[in-house]
Amino acid sequence: MSVEKKVISILREHGYKLTPQRKAILDVISRSRSHLTPAEVYEKVRRQYPDIGLVTVYRTLELLARLGFICEVRGNDNNRSYLLRRSFSHHHHLICSGCNKVIDFNECDLADMERKITESTGFSIESHLVEFTGKCKECLQGETVKC
Amino acid sequence: MSVEKKVISILREHGYKLTPQRKAILDVISRSRSHLTPAEVYEKVRRQYPDIGLVTVYRTLELLARLGFICEVRGNDNNRSYLLRRSFSHHHHLICSGCNKVIDFNECDLADMERKITESTGFSIESHLVEFTGKCKECLQGETVKC
């Protein structure tokens, strides 16, 4: 079943309505391979649905994130962006300090760390976030050039 | 040398002036064991320096963070907070989803992960951030009670 179909059926399941606006937003997100800010989603969606409101974009992104279909990333300068969770897999981010590109990666073995933390603090850990910041290949070459 | 003295000498070194406002802000932060938002710092500083402006608090926090004396944390709901970096040590955060308390921890062995990522993506990694979210001991008991 395509991601799109799955979202549609889950929306229904939870009693949410399937509106053309939601379809359009979903379409934009699932076509994109990169993280998109609400403003970027808005701009792209308007090409196919010019009368949509920015508010609806915010509300829909919030809904899709809540249902687990997209993944929210909070960047450094108070900006958030969203990415389709392909395969619902657990992933983390690699952020380029040169061009702000965000790359996902899956390697993450924190079981040991989690165990130690639980032992020493009594925390029951629900989730974790790992972010590496550095310079991507492109930015490493031509350091002064924007990529 | 006390943290306070060190900050003062480094401020001077970089050509920044030592103002009573900066002293007061520094004093508040170094007395606190927990992360403080700019608004919280402002409120506390006003007790000892009632005429200080919120703008000055923002500017000073930005400066202290830039010089590496305090550590900035971006929380979930668009809020940032700052903590004195005792001993300038590398540390990460443990965030309670019940009461939003933030605890620091030092365990972190990511060398292996970093190596793998560099190999597969060509990224030159500059820093990393690890955050665990979960429920603290207090919130685990009396789940419904705010702690």
Add this chain to the structure above:
DNA sequence: TTTGTAAATGAAAATGATTTTCATTTAGGT
């Protein structure tokens, strides 16, 4: 197919944290 209704939408206004501007003050070297 029509109808009823809760959910969804969009416009505008509100919010709220952060930043900018700018005239005034001040720290600290001379």
Add this chain to the structure above:
DNA sequence: ACCTAAATGAAAATCATTTTCATTTACAAA
């Protein structure tokens, strides 16, 4: 004591996000 760049505070500007509310719409039930 004086000078000057740096720092300050008040007010206004920004800007992303949220709230409000009147209107519209999806869709389940008749």
